[in-house]
Amino acid sequence: MAALPRVAADGTVPGIAVCPTCDALIQDRRPARGERIRCPRCGTLMRTARPGMIDALLALAFTVPPLMAVGLGASFISLSGGGAVSEASVLQAAFAISEGNVWFLGIACGALIAALPVLRAAALAYALVPLRLGRPAPHRAASAIRLFLTLRPWSMAEIFVIGVAVAMVKLTGLATVSLGPAFWAFAVLGLVALAEDAVLCPRSLLDALHDEAPAPDPAAARAAEAQEAALGAARG
Numbered sequence: 001m002a003a004l005p006r007v008a009a010d011g012t013v014p015g016i017a018v019c020p021t022c023d024a025l026i027q028d029r030r031p032a033r034g035e036r037i038r039c040p041r042c043g044t045l046m047r048t049a050r051p052g053m054i055d056a057l058l059a060l061a062f063t064v065p066p067l068m069a070v071g072l073g074a075s076f077i078s079l080s081g082g083g084a085v086s087e088a089s090v091l092q093a094a095f096a097i098s099e100g101n102v103w104f105l106g107i108a109c110g111a112l113i114a115a116l117p118v119l120r121a122a123a124l125a126y127a128l129v130p131l132r133l134g135r136p137a138p139h140r141a142a143s144a145i146r147l148f149l150t151l152r153p154w155s156m157a158e159i160f161v162i163g164v165a166v167a168m169v170k171l172t173g174l175a176t177v178s179l180g181p182a183f184w185a186f187a188v189l190g191l192v193a194l195a196e197d198a199v200l201c202p203r204s205l206l207d208a209l210h211d212e213a214p215a216p217d218p219a220a221a222r223a224a225e226a227q228e229a230a231l232g233a234a235r236g
Contacts, residue, residue, distance in 0.1 A: 019044050030207060048201045054208065056199045060192050064121035067192070068186045071157075072114055075180030077164070090114070090182060110197065117153040117189060122150045127209065137209045145209060146174070149202055158190030224227050 017028035019039040031037050031049040038045055050056075070088060078087040094110045127141040127148075138144075161183070168177050 047203050052200055053199055060196050061121040061124045063192055064117050068118055069187050071182045071185035074182040074183035079175040081175035111217045112156045115158050116151050117157055120148050120151050120155055141209050157186055158193055161186045161190050162226050
């Protein structure tokens with residue numbers, strides 16, 4: 001009977017990749033420079049080697065905090081009509097939603113719109129800055145990258161901009177609508193998220209972290225083996 005493949009600590013099987021579209025199992029290998037590996041069954045892009053991926057991801061990550069600062073603090077939209085002018089920022093809108101019995105909705109909106117993009121950028125910078133400086137990958141860098149990837153569907157800055165644009169169409173007949181700097185900051189954040197998706201290859205990024213992981217200390221490995229042998233002898 002053939003031996004079952006070894007499952008890694010993160011739940012993956014080395015040398016095997018699963019297509020996210022059709023669940024086909026294919027042999028996992030590193031692509032050559034510029035190569036695109038697709039699923040033979042459905043054609044889904046599985047892996048690609050994009051030159052300069054780490055530099056591009058870091059550049060995009062460092063644009064998030066200043067854009068988010070502008071998006072939260074500056075005026076987002078202003079309405080004028082009948083001689084009255086009203087302005088609102090994203091923080092003011094979140095605080096307004098938080099009042100009353102729907103405070104949890106305000107917290108959820110603030111987290112999905114503001115906190116998650118900054119958290120993703122911080123996780124990406126934590127994992128990739130040492131690599132860019134020629135240093136070994138930091139402790140739990142792979143976990144930071146997985147957090148960055150897991151939070152992507154919940155980071156909704158671009159969805160927020162689309163929702164505001166739809167609401168503006170309905171408001172134009174009632175008042176004069178003016179867009180503030182915060183709106184354009186969130187619009188750029190949406191473009192940043194799309195650019196991340198365009199340059200990112202998750203498996204190649206994790207490979208880069210593993211390549212830069214510090215080699216195990218031989219002395220520490222020998223000490224651990226000796227300790228394990230001593231424990232085995234004591235049990236015997």
